[in-house]
Each structure stands twice: as C-alpha cells, then as structure tokens.
Amino acid sequence: MDQPKENTRSVADLKIGEKAVIRSFRDQWMSLKLLEMGCLPGTEVSLHCKAPLGDPICLNVSGYCLSMRKVEAATILVD
Amino acid sequence: MGNPNSGKSSLFNQLTGLRQKVGNFPGVTVDKKSGTAFLNETTEVVVVDLPGVYSIYPKSLDEQVVTDILANPDHPDYPDVAIVVVDASNLNRNLLLFSQIQDLGVPVIMALNMLDIARQQQVEINAVRLSMQLGVPVVKINARVGEGLDRLKKAVEQQLSEPVVADKLFFDPALAGASAGLDMKGLISDVRENYRLDNNYVALQYLIQHDGFTFLDQPQRVRLDGLIDKYGFNELDFQTKETIGRYQRIGEVAREAVTNNRPLDQPTWSQRIDRILLHPFWGYAIFLTILLLIFQAIFAWAQPFVDGIDEGVTWINNTLHERLPEGPLTDLLTDGILAGIGGVVVFIPQIAFLFFLISLLEESGYMSRVMVLMDRIMRQFGLNGRSVVPLISGVACAVPAIMATRSIGSWRERLITILVTPLMSCSARLPIYTILIALVVPEKTILGFLNMQGLVMMALYLLGLAAALVAAYVFKKLVKARDKGLFIMELPTYKWPRWNHVGITVWDSVKSFVWQAGRVIVAISIVLWVLASYGPGDDMEQAENRVRHQSANIPTEQIENRVASERLEASYAGRFGKILEPAIKPLGYDWKIGIALISSFAAREVFVGTIATIYSIGSADGEDDSTVREKLATEVNPETGGPMYTPAVAFSLLVFYVFAMMCMSTIATVYRETKGWKWPLIQLGYMSVLAYVSAFLVYQLMK
Numbered sequence: 001m002d003q004p005k006e007n008t009r010s011v012a013d014l015k016i017g018e019k020a021v022i023r024s025f026r027d028q029w030m031s032l033k034l035l036e037m038g039c040l041p042g043t044e045v046s047l048h049c050k051a052p053l054g055d056p057i058c059l060n061v062s063g064y065c066l067s068m069r070k071v072e073a074a075t076i077l078v079d
Numbered sequence: 080m081g082n083p084n085s086g087k088s089s090l091f092n093q094l095t096g097l098r099q100k101v102g103n104f105p106g107v108t109v110d111k112k113s114g115t116a117f118l119n120e121t122t123e124v125v126v127v128d129l130p131g132v133y134s135i136y137p138k139s140l141d142e143q144v145v146t147d148i149l150a151n152p153d154h155p156d157y158p159d160v161a162i163v164v165v166d167a168s169n170l171n172r173n174l175l176l177f178s179q180i181q182d183l184g185v186p187v188i189m190a191l192n193m194l195d196i197a198r199q200q201q202v203e204i205n206a207v208r209l210s211m212q213l214g215v216p217v218v219k220i221n222a223r224v225g226e227g228l229d230r231l232k233k234a235v236e237q238q239l240s241e242p243v244v245a246d247k248l249f250f251d252p253a254l255a256g257a258s259a260g261l262d263m264k265g266l267i268s269d270v271r272e273n274y275r276l277d278n279n280y281v282a283l284q285y286l287i288q289h290d291g292f293t294f295l296d297q298p299q300r301v302r303l304d305g306l307i308d309k310y311g312f313n314e315l316d317f318q319t320k321e322t323i324g325r326y327q328r329i330g331e332v333a334r335e336a337v338t339n340n341r342p343l344d345q346p347t348w349s350q351r352i353d354r355i356l357l358h359p360f361w362g363y364a365i366f367l368t369i370l371l372l373i374f375q376a377i378f379a380w381a382q383p384f385v386d387g388i389d390e391g392v393t394w395i396n397n398t399l400h401e402r403l404p405e406g407p408l409t410d411l412l413t414d415g416i417l418a419g420i421g422g423v424v425v426f427i428p429q430i431a432f433l434f435f436l437i438s439l440l441e442e443s444g445y446m447s448r449v450m451v452l453m454d455r456i457m458r459q460f461g462l463n464g465r466s467v468v469p470l471i472s473g474v475a476c477a478v479p480a481i482m483a484t485r486s487i488g489s490w491r492e493r494l495i496t497i498l499v500t501p502l503m504s505c506s507a508r509l510p511i512y513t514i515l516i517a518l519v520v521p522e523k524t525i526l527g528f529l530n531m532q533g534l535v536m537m538a539l540y541l542l543g544l545a546a547a548l549v550a551a552y553v554f555k556k557l558v559k560a561r562d563k564g565l566f567i568m569e570l571p572t573y574k575w576p577r578w579n580h581v582g583i584t585v586w587d588s589v590k591s592f593v594w595q596a597g598r599v600i601v602a603i604s605i606v607l608w609v610l611a612s613y614g615p616g617d618d619m620e621q622a623e624n625r626v627r628h629q630s631a632n633i634p635t636e637q638i639e640n641r642v643a644s645e646r647l648e649a650s651y652a653g654r655f656g657k658i659l660e661p662a663i664k665p666l667g668y669d670w671k672i673g674i675a676l677i678s679s680f681a682a683r684e685v686f687v688g689t690i691a692t693i694y695s696i697g698s699a700d701g702e703d704d705s706t707v708r709e710k711l712a713t714e715v716n717p718e719t720g721g722p723m724y725t726p727a728v729a730f731s732l733l734v735f736y737v738f739a740m741m742c743m744s745t746i747a748t749v750y751r752e753t754k755g756w757k758w759p760l761i762q763l764g765y766m767s768v769l770a771y772v773s774a775f776l777v778y779q780l781m782k
Binding site: 031032037 | 133169349452454565
C-alpha cells in the first residue's frame with residue numbers, strides 16, 4: 001500500500017479482507033486489553049468484516065474473530 | 080474457570096447435572112453457580128463455576144471476582160483444585176490465563192476442550208508434551224458430550240491427595256524488572272515480607288490490583304502505594320511486559336506441543352454466516368424478523384396453553400365452591416388464594432417461551448452479533464453495544480438484566496443502561512398486556528399470518544424500547560463522567576444450541592417466577608381479600624341494607640350484584656381506592672383499578688391477581704363460572720352504563736404499565752448495583768412521572 005503517511009496507518013484503515021502486521025499501539029491502557037486478546041506486535045491480522053454502519057469492525061486474529069470500535073482499532077498501528 | 084466460551088458451563092453442567100444452585104459471591108453481587116459432583120463412590124465435592132475471563136486483570140466488575148478469590152487463600156471459595164478449561168482451537172490465548180492462574184500457586188488441572196474443533200482446523204495438540212512443558216496435569220475432555228469426565232475426576236483426586244505444582248513460575252516478576260532499571264527483586268521481596276506471602280506472582284497482584292482487592296483494608300492499601308512510589312514501579316508498563324513475556328514463552332511451549340497445518344486464508348463457516356448476518360441490509364432485516372417471531376411466539380403460539388390453564392383454574396375454583404361448605408374459609412380459599420395463584424400460573428407458558436427463545440439466541444452465538452450490529456446505534460444514545468444484552472434480557476426480567484450490565488466496562492454507559500433497562504417490558508407486564516389487549520383488540524389476522532393482538536403487543540414492547548432510548552439520550556446529556564468505554568470483544572463461533580442448557584435456563588426461570596412472584600402475589604391476594612371482605616364498623620352491613628331497601632322491585636340476581644359491589648365499596652380496600660380516586664380519575668380509572676394499582680406497587684404482576692380477587696368478591700355470590708377476562712369484559716361503568724374497560728381506559732392502563740417502575744426487586748437491585756439511593760430514587764421518580772403523564776394523555780385523547 002503506497003500511502004503518504006505510512007507510519008500512521010492503523011487497523012482502522014484496512015479494507016475488508018486486507019492483511020497487515022501489528023507494529024505498535026498508540027494507547028497503552030487499551031493496548032493491555034488488546035495484548036491479552038492476542039494482538040501482539042508482529043501478529044498478522046486481517047479485516048474480516050464491518051458492521052452495517054462501518055463501525056464496529058471485526059478482525060481476524062490468530063484464528064478467531066475479535067470485534068472492536070473504529071476508535072479502538074485506530075490505536076493499533078500496522079506496517 | 081477459563082476463557083469465555085471455552086466450555087466452562089458445559090463442563091459444569093456435565094459434572095453437576097441438576098444439583099446446582101445460583102447464589103451470590105460473598106461481598107459482591109455477582110452470580111455464583113455452584114453444585115456438587117461425586118468424584119467416586121465416597122467423595123462428594125463442591126464445584127464452583129466462575130465467570131469467564133481472558134486474564135486475571137479484570138476489565139469489568141464481573142471479572143473482578145476471579146482475582147479476588149484466587150489472590151486470597153482465606154476466601155471461602157478459594158479452590159483446593161482449580162480446573163482451568165482451555166479451548167484447544169485457540170490455544171495460545173487460553174494459555175495466557177492458564178499460566179497466570181498456575182503462577183498464583185493454586186494446584187491446577189488443565190481440561191483441554193474443543194479438540195475436535197481444533198482438529199477440523201487441522202491443528203493437532205500433543206497433550207503429553209503440553210503437560211511436560213508446563214509441569215501440570217493435562218486432561219483431554221469433550222465437555223459438550225461429556226467425554227473424559229472420568230479421567231478428569233481421577234486427576235482431581237490425585238491433585239487433592241498429593242498436589243503437583245510446577246516448580247518454577249511461568250513468569251517470575253522478580254526476574255523481569257532487571258532490564259528496565261527497576262529493582263523488582265527488592266520490591267517483590269518487600270511486599271512478600273510485609274504481607275507474609277510465599278509467592279512472587281501473588282505479591283505482584285498485590286502491587287497492581289490492591290485497589291480492587293476487597294480483602295485489603297485502607298492502611299494496607301496505602302502502604303502498598305508507598306512501596307510503589309519508593310521503587311518507581313509503573314503498573315501499565317509492567318503489565319505490558321508481563322503479557323508480552325508470557326506470550327513469548329507460550330509461543331515456545333506451543334511450538335513443542337502443537338502441529339499446526341491450518342491453511343491461513345480459508346474462511347470458516349462462522350465467518351461466512353457473519354457475511355450475511357452482519358450485512359448492511361440483511362443484517363437488520365434478519366434481526367427484526369427474529370424479534371417479530373419472538374412476539375408472535377409469545378402471543379399466538381403460547382395462547383392455547385394459556386387458555387387451557389385458565390379454564391383449568393376456573394374449573395377447580397367452581398368445583399371447590401360446589402364441594403366445600405359455604406363460609407369465610409371457602410371464600411378465602413377460592414376468591415383469595417386460588418384467584419391469586421391462578422393469576423400466576425396462567426403466564427407460565429408465555430414466560431417459558433420467552434426464556435426459551437432468548438436462551439436460544441445466546442446459545443447460538445447470535446447475541447454477540449446483535450451487539451456488533453447495534454453498537455453504533457446504541458452509542459448515539461449514550462449506550463454501548465453490550466447494553467443490548469441487558470435491554471433484551473430486560474424483556475424477561477429487569478433484575479438479571481441489570482446484573483448483566485456488569486460486563487459494561489464504562490461506568491457512565493453502565494449507569495445509563497441500568498437507568499433505562501426497566502422501561503423494557505418485562506415478563507411481569509406480560510399478564511397485564513395479555514388481558515387488556517384481549518379485552519379491547521379484536522382477534523383478527525392480517526396479511527394472512529400476523530395476529531392483530533400480537534402486533535399490538537409488539538407495539539407496546541417497541542414503545543418501551545423507544546422510551547428507553549429517549550431516556551438514555553436525555554441521561555447522556557445529564558450524566559457527565561469521563562471514562563473510556565471498551566468494546567473489544569470476541570465473537571464466538573456459531574454453535575448448535577445445547578438443549579440441556581436451554582432446558583435448565585427455562586426451568587430455572589419458570590421456577591423462580593412461580594416461587595418468587597408467586598409468594599408475593601399469594602400473600603397480597605390474601606391481605607387484599609381480607610381488606611375487601613371486611614370494613615370499618617358495620618359500614619358494610621349498612622350498605623347492604625340500604626341497597627336491599629332501595630331496590631325491592633328488581634330481579635334478585637341484580638340485587639345480589641348490587642349488594643356485593645356496595646359491600647366492596649364500603650370495605651377497607653374500597654376506602655383506600657376511594658381516597659385514591661381523585662388522583663387517578665383523569666387517567667380514566669375508578670377506585671377498583673386504584674386498589675389494583677396500589678397493590679401492584681410492590682410488584683406489577685400482582686395487578687391481574689388483584690383484579691381477579693376484587694371482581695370475584697365484587698360479583699354476586701363469588702360463584703366463579705367465568706375467567707378473569709370475562710369478568711373484566713362484563714364490568715359496567717356505573718356512570719355511563721357502558722362497559723368499564725373502554726379502549727381509552729385499557730390503553731391508558733397499558734401505557735401506564737409500560738412506563739411505571741412498579742417492582743421492588745428492581746429498585747433493590749439498582750440500589751445494590753449503584754451503591755446508594757440516589758439513582759434508584761431518580762429512576763423511580765422519572766418513570767412514575769412518565770407513566771402518569773402518558774397515561775393521562777392517552778386517556779384524554781382517546782376518550
């Protein structure tokens with residue numbers, strides 16, 4: 001993906017079916033929950049589906065489905 | 080214990096069968112399920128089912144319990160052996176919690192579940208290697224069908240007689256701080272000395288979680304804060320470190336014990352279903368259709384059962400009247416107690432249907448999709464996608480619904496959910512709706528399959544929902560609080576419902592409805608019968624003589640009816656109703672309805688029973704050859720000469736009951752959950768005003 005601000009791309013910017021590798025988190029408090037749920041730096045995730053209004057979204061993380069709001073997804077930075 | 084959806088409850092049901100009871104954890108009001116199981120012929124053990132969690136760091140109230148118990152060996156529920164259920168199809172994430180529990184020093188057994196699902200995904204797990212890597216017993220089970228229970232019981236026996244505990248911590252906090260320039264070793268040993276702990280990981284929990292630990296007192300907490308300052312300990316940083324550290328080791332363990340041949344991109348069938356159920360258009364269409372079906376089921380399909388029970392009660396009442404000698408005792412039994420009980424049992428079919436359908440939605444995994452569907456909409460109203468569950472279960476009963484709000488992490492979203500949930504029409508309102516709708520709405524079928532009465536019923540439920548959303552919106556503007564709401568949650572795979580679970584849920588809810596609501600209703604019915612049968616001084620006799628004197632020329636049957644109703648008016652209950660009448664006249668109610676309103680203040684389900692009692696006492700000789708509905712239909716308004724229950728009165732009553740907070744148990748629950756009288760009183764106030772004003776408007780507009 002050739003985006004001008006590649007370093008701020010987050011999971012919230014993914015398209016359905018697109019894959020990305022988690023790099024870091026923007027919000028430490030929220031990252032604790034995400035880490036526990038298996039969203040570790042270096043893990044590959046893919047956007048599985050979006051709720052009807054585009055928010056919340058569902059991610060595929062190591063074989064299971066994790067849903068979160070878009071603002072929460074925006075704290076997960078990807079490569 | 081274990082992750083949510085790992086099969087804990089299945090295993091619990093397999094172990095205990097029907098020998099379970101629901102209680103509260105001491106100190107906190109989270110539902111605790113416990114039951115007994117036989118390990119062998121001679122040993123019986125108590126099994127406790129804890130709420131599902133992802134880690135021992137709680138993110139919401141219901142998760143707090145697990146840590147509270149495990150970090151405190153003096154807790155009455157502290158386990159001798161902890162069985163941790165692990166979902167093999169999601170091994171790494173489940174091992175996180177497992178490794179934390181193991182490190183707390185409890186003798187553990189891993190119950191490795193859902194191996195069949197893992198195998199379908201081409202993941203093979205070597206339980207022996209896993210056991211060797213972790214240094215704890217691992218037992219393969221299949222909780223759905225009950226495989227491996229014997230092996231599990233053997234393992235429990237062994238852990239009880241000679242506990243095997245891993246000799247090293249999976250993650251040792253004392254060894255982890257070195258790199259960060261933090262003297263964790265010193266800090267941990269300080270905590271251990273101060274609190275006489277023999278486990279490094281428990282010491283860490285004291286440091287991180289002491290504010291949530293109910294077993295620590297204020298000075299103890301302050302001292303921990305002092306230690307944290309002294310060493311410059313940062314809780315968030317350290318937790319991050321711990322989680323990453325654990326996952327690293329879990330990765331190593333998994334490499335040894337797991338053969339993973341899962342093709343990376345193959346969508347599972349759950350994901351394919353999601354494409355449809357979360358579709359922008361079809362998602363909502365399907366959700367609405369399901370709701371519509373539920374209401375059809377409650378009203379139309381349950382009706383034959385309801386009619387059958389209604390006639391049965393009437394028959395028993397008549398038979399008793401014929402067989403037993405006449406007298407106050409017989410009257411008390413038939414007009415008082417039996418009329419009250421009849422008002423309760425009639426609604427068992429509808430309540431059973433309701434709980435059956437709701438538990439189907441939960442069992443299948445659809446409920447969490449509904450949360451995702453609704454989160455965006457709910458947020459507009461200051462609620463959370465998770466608020467959907469309390470709101471939907473509020474249709475059954477507000478008490479468990481309000482307790483279910485504990486899973487909402489944000490206090491503000493949780494409070495708003497609590498405040499508006501009682502506006503959802505609970506099953507106790509169902510009897511009132513049923514009777515009044517049947518009275519004034521014709522039984523017609525439209526579009527070939529929709530029952531007109533069912534539609535009105537659904538409209539009432541939607542009215543409650545709409546009111547709940549509007550009220551939530553208002554509270555969103557009023558309640559200011561800054562805290563972050565999280566909506567990070569797992570969507571479980573779709574599963575075929577476990578019929579024994581559904582059965583247990585239905586059985587439990589019907590049982591508690593009959594016992595809890597039933598006792599109140601019967602008690603109030605008896606009190607009411609006494610109040611309605613006796614009056615101050617000889618007022619009642621005077622009233623009777625007056626009637627007999629005035630109306631000598633009309634048929635006896637009518638005289639008897641007039642006598643009965645005049646006597647009721649002169650009784651204690653009649654006096655109360657009369658006092659209330661000016662206040663409720665604008666809503667279209669007379670003093671008889673007033674009596675029912677007062678008596679249903681404690682619990683709204685009493686209304687129908689009260690009406691039944693009042694009208695059986697107030698009619699000729701108490702000879703009951705008609706059902707409650709027929710009695711209401713023939714009730715005459717003395718002022719107009721027409722039927723008392725005109726559509727205006729009936730709808731005014733319906734709207735009143737949609738909004739009114741007439742339920743002591745709910746008020747008590749809100750008090751408990753919000754820890755004070757402020758919110759329950761606000762709730763009672765706004766709902767009462769809403770009920771009165773709306774009922775007033777409805778009556779005045781329809782009159």
